[in-house]
Amino acid sequence: MPAFSLDPEQTTWCARLRTLAAERLRPLADKGEPGRVNRPLVAALGELGLLARLFDSGALELCLMRESLAHACTEAETALALQGLGAHPVAAFGTPEQRGRWLPEVVAGRAVAAFALSEPGAGSDAAALALEAVPDPETGGWRLHGEKRWISNAPEADFATVFARTGDRADGTRDRADGTGDRADGPAADAGTRSGSRGVTAFLVPVDRPGLSGQALDMLAPHAIGSLVFDGVRVGPEDVLGEPGRGFRVAMHTLNLFRPSVGAFAVGMAQAALDATLAHTAARPAFGGVLADLQAVAHQVAEMATRTEAARLLVYAAAEAYDRGDPDVPRRAAMAKLLATETAQYVVDAAVQLHGARALQRGHLLEHLYREVRAPRIYEGATEVQRTIIAKELYRQPPTAPTAGAPS
Template sequence: MADRSFLSWPFLSPRHQELHDRVEAWAVANISRLSGDGESSAAAAATVRLMVAEMGKAGLLSTAVGRDRSLRGSLDARSLCICREVLARHAGLADFSFAMQGLGTGPISLFGTEEQKERWLPSVARGTTISAFALSEKEAGSDVSALAMRAQPDGNQWRLDGAKTWISNAGIAGLYVVFARTGEAPGAKGLSAFVVEADTPGFSVAKVIDLIAPHPIGTLAFDGVRVPAANMLGSPGDGFRIAMATLDVFRSTVGAAALGFARRALDEALKHASRRKLFGQPLSDLQLTRAKLADMALAIDAAALLIYRAAWTKDVKGTRISRESSMAKLFATEEAQKVIDSAVQIFGGLGVTHGHIAEKLYREIRALRIYEGASEVQKLVIATRLLAEAQTGCPHAPVGQG
């Protein structure tokens, strides 16, 4: 049984405890039956379709897309973290299915007009439409200011030309939030955000990418894709601000997913170490094993504190959390990698056997240290914020959400 003590921390309220228990109950009842047997990209895509549909029916996706009327704001970061932690502890694809419905519509939830929200969010919340966040490009990588895809005005429309890659839900999403260069200014200030529906002429999925832990991801092609002016989020030139504000919220949740993986690894390692006999005694009686288990527990609690500190700051203080969310993602993902590696070591040969839970977790965790800003980028963000705060003497500035 995973640790529940964090639910009583002052960062969380009774409604977060209730949400945790509701998601946990859904996960126990549904994830095993929804998970496919294969580990191909096609099998992963089929599983995601099923999970999104079932999460929508259960009402879980209202939290992901900001349609839960019980929340104070459009997106409650602590609720997102709770959901991702619980789902990741049960299955990586369950976490992915939930998270991408949130990230894919995050720009709409945070910056969309009421008309745009009513047009696109309800079907995503119901699980009848799958969403995607299309930011990355082959050459730009983590340097968002270097995006090359272009959007040019064409009457009362915009014409999009270029390509995006490493886009999760490529091929199964019904709508994509796409960032393109509109040229209002050089670099980051010349980007804008658009909603592109999958059936728009000129849009296609150019390639499906296979990963070590398969999930639907690929390369998108835009060949004269025309979208109405009403599909732009915010104003021309707002794209970078929209992308960064969205990532500010969801980077903390990546840390929460890593935390869920780490908790599962510790739980499995504890059970195995207590049962496995070595040198005439339980593996858990060996001092080196106990030291490893202690280090794992310490890393998990420290990561949880950073994650829920960041989420609480966003929800309650309403301040910019670039530093806090980057710290949470960086520490949680790096430490989860170590925790899972320790679990593999405790399992020995079983831990490197294909299909074993420790081996699956080992593959699942690796991508989290790269996507939504690699660990090295998080260090740059943290240092940049620290230097800015040192120069201005102001640790926080209000977050603009349009």
């Protein structure tokens, strides 16, 4: 099936999700406390079977879910995505015991997950991780020392996938300096331009472990985001996700799946802003007619629609490439996130301009989207990082030989 052609069943399902988000999930989101995990909303996602689909579907279906939910309820979309981001490493790399303990709870909406990669000094350069896992001779495990920051669902999550520095890989080799120790998993989260990607291990850490604390951070968009502080937190071999020393493989496998769907989230917001703009400009009286009669306005709306559709198609293409197992997934995922998040910023900003002052009033859809749309250009690899990944992937390919007679 071409990535740009959805079948009738998919189209109907997306419409049903948008209705579900507006009628069932939006009221729960409105009752949530800003800056806190909305557990009733997470539970509803579980009851509706949407969390289960996170682990039973491919990248394209994940994108369709995120776009459809974001169109009507960004909070529901974010809650769903964060459950996937935090628990996907468990589903993909966890032991039978780890999966049996946590995945049923996540799917039911009873356990909240977190993905703990970023640190105070390691955001765009994720290879610079400083959280240290010191060997613990008493247990044969490690003790974690350091801090994670800007972690969604922290500090209220029930468990976190935590990335810490343990040293060399268990097989004695080292990951490549750019984080591509396993080519199937692509470049490092944030271009990986340093050699620090080697010797990172992923751990499944319940947040009630002694020595683990945290605090909430007050951000532009009032989501549950905070820090996690590790003061000698004990982890053992049974807590490792994947293999010791190969944590970047876990991180990249997860991010390559979720990057296109971040783009889908952005497309959902752009479409919501576009729909609101179409309705507003078609009805708002201006200069003896309506705003849509003004060529400048109509052309602006046409540009917004064209960019949104282009971003949507690139997101779908990247998701389909992931589902096929194409080798160029890192490049496609980076392109999709780059174009979609930048497009959403443009479309929402243009929508605010065309609505005027009413769009800046607290509680207006566009006021909400204006705050929501900024962060996706930063998290899971900032726009500048995506360009670096794209360029590295392009130059990694052998150049095409010029054809006969072509100018040199």
